Amino acid sequence: MTDIAMNPPAVKRRKRGLTRKHSPVKTTAAIVLSVLLIFFFASPVVWIYWASFKPSASLIGSGTQDLVFTFENYKNVWKNDFGRFMFNSLFICGISVIISTSVAVCASYVLSRYRFAHKKWLFGFLVLTQIFPWIVMMTPLFIMFAKFDLINNHFALMFCYVTITLPFSIYLMVGYLEALPIDLDEAALMDGCSRFQTMRHIILPLLAPGIVATATYSFLLMWTEFLLAIALLTKTSLKTLPLGLALFFGEETVDWGAVMAASALTTLPALLLFLPVQSRLIAGLSAGSVKG
Amino acid sequence: MLSYSKDQRKFVLLMLLPAFGMTAAFFLWPTIYNIKNSFTDLSLLGLREGGKWVGLDNYIALFNDSDFKKVVFNTLFWLTFVSVSIRLVLGFAIALFIESQLVRRLRLTVPLRMAALLPWATPDIVAVTVWKQIFDGRTGVINNKLLEWGFIDQPIVFLGDPSYVWPAVITIIVWNGLPIIVLTMAAALQTVPRDLYEAADIDGAKSWTKFWHVTFPHALPALAVLGLLTTIWTFNNFIYVWMSTSAGPGTFSNVLATEVYLQAFVNFKLGLSSAIGTFMAALAMVFGVIYFRYVVTKRFGGLM
């Protein structure tokens, strides 16, 4: 089993997959289905980006088709400290996602590989943390953080973000680890690797797709999180993107152009960060090095 | 399971401590505080003094509410069961499709994954805002196209007509929540050892047999986790319903989570909202226990 991990990228496997024949009907069906899926997923977002370049008034009613483009909405949004919000979001989510993923890898590795008492309860505890609706938790959480004088503190929010993503990350990672045969660990330990080395050098590389999936999950949850951020951050200079975005959704007046530009700016960094990771992941993996 | 001696226990403990220490520090007190509040008449206006003990009054008020059954049904059936089932089945199917050899050969895997990432990176309030415009009766693209093509002669009031409200809300949830299933399952499919497929090929197995005996068992742990947590999250989510219909028309699409929101932040009754929250937690726990018993331990008995 160990030799799989040690194998250089096995190009021949890829070739083998490629030479299989598919009927033209199946091929056409696959292309049509792909186009439909891409349309379903992408069109609302593409529309946001398109609309963010339209004059605000033209978004009300028909006339969105006019070919008038403007940066006015972006200027407007930028004036409202969006640069600052974006920096704060990147800083908070970037650090939190690294901590959260590392902590989750450690815990899930042990949970999946070792036998010890009360493990069932640990799993149960993680689910228990998720069963109270978030909105009920907000007021007590606010009181708790206020007692420790942690309002308007980025590190407090990072702590929150790490913790709220941990339960699912651990579960997910255990799921991925279960698919990796334990013989790998045993062989490595037998070869004289320490327990930590086994995890770090043998399992971690094989777990890469799982880690990327978990990190994507954590990052996007943190990136779009609103309730905790609004309760814990009130100073303009400390706010994150979702809070900036919410300022544009008024009750009586809505600048729809600004809403679109703010939405576009909120999704953009997340996409720029994860699109390359996701595509590289596939390129690397389909080469077959990681048995996938 | 790996065996370890007594002094190596430290390794196990050290690996577990950060995760469980942090989670406990974060969740324990708010949870207890909430349960305690559910027996008081705490109001947002009286947060400073705290609430008065009222025993089971909040729970009694809850069960005596004539709308309560409908709200629980909406939550369990429409919001949770229907939307989660659609996402799991569709999500797994799309993941299989994206990771299939045919799509790989057509080089469509990367574009599909990228497209799937778009809704996921969209904050829920933005998703609802955009879809409300897509569904709009006057300016919405769906009604405009249907009218133009002559399928209908009156615009459909997607978010205001009782026969369309739930399908429309679920469409928004599925759009926003499908990608997490698709991409997590795609990653799970990548960890399936390719040798097993090769072995099956040599045995001349049909694709259905390969799916059932190789792919499915390996994908199941991730699917089971997604099933459990998506169910709990959706059950507890108030944003989609609140933002798209504000529980209307009337109280037609009211769910437990929007009721929690309404009681806490519109009516300021923190005690009552904690009681609804605790009731929801109890329901979620019943689900969790059953799920653990019959899905998780059955499938991964060895893990425990």
Add this chain to the structure above:
Amino acid sequence: MQNMFKTALLLGCSAFIALPAFAETTISFRYNDPDPEVIEAAIDAFEAENPDINVELERISWGDSRTQFLREAAVGTGPDIVHIAFVWPLEMGSAGALLPLNDLIEKNGAGSGFDNFIATDLARDADGNIFALPWTADTWTLVYMPSVLEEAGVDVPKTWDDLQAASRAVTEKTGKVGFGFPAGGGATNTPWFLLNYHLWSNGHALVEEDGNGGFQVGVDVASLADSFKFFADFMGEGGNPQSNIALGGLADIGSLAPMIEGDQAFALVPPNVAKAMIAAYQEKSGSSDVPFASTSLPTGSVGGVSHMGGRMLGINANSEHADESYKFIQFLISTEFFSDFLTAQFPASKSALAALEYPAGLEGYGMQLPNARTWGAYANGKTPIGTMWSETGREFGAILVGDKTPEEAAQSLIDTINDMLNG
């Protein structure tokens, strides 16, 4: 070298000693409307006049501001000055979140005197505590599109019944929207305002004083049912398209578009929305014409009564800088502030409102403001307006989808309010 060290030390010491002399007090002001540049410019001017005070602007959306401030005040934190709706000061005051301003007003005065403000009954509680100063004023009034009225051959409606007939006629004759309004679920505020206007215009109220220092429901089931029915009859043929049931609010694209495109005859809106419609029309058409006109509210048996709405300014009970905060509030309520900075809003003072000139299209607000009443007895502390508003929206929605008759809805709303008054 030694000299340099000495100089540095000396400089350091003097800086240390000098610091307290230049000490600035920093106060924070949480402002929730969408035009922060105006306020930032005003803050610069204020800081230039008061070099010892530094004002930090914070912002939060209106939807989150009340909850957030109540939470903060309860645990002893929060901004020094808050921007709040007219109906919040009394409840926030009773929660101990706002500082009574009586001493500060006595010492420093308040504009042209406290009684020159509008809606003082919403700022001062029964014990005489003044929890906030009224800052800006608004109300809703009838905006109409003369071209559509002409096309349908109808006159500007004088009474509520005229409005109903005119709305129906517009839809019948032109196929356009008559009186269009968002009619959806609990969070939509329009049904709440419309219903109360109709009730008040006919001499009723959901909540009124009972004459013995208490409060009671001020309408019977039949009259309330009539008001519900009056607005339900607009749906469909009556001039308000069925699809408006799905609109979230007046700022939704679906609410604004028909007015801007000349496809709707009437709307009942606050000045912000009227301004947004005019601006969008002008931007789209490229002309500086004002396509709308506005007038006072349609009348019922006792007149056309709308609500006196607006925003107030209060000081956090936890503030350590009440004097500086009050100084800033005095600046914000001054006549100069409204003439130099916040020109887009109406000041909440009787004398200033009387002297105000209303721009084209908004003349109706000037006609309506004298006929606006405050929420008064509604803000009695037992019947949270948020609750009544969401219940009204829900009952109205239930009528529209056929779950309840207007009588059942009216009965249920009255029961809810009675429960709150007695509970």
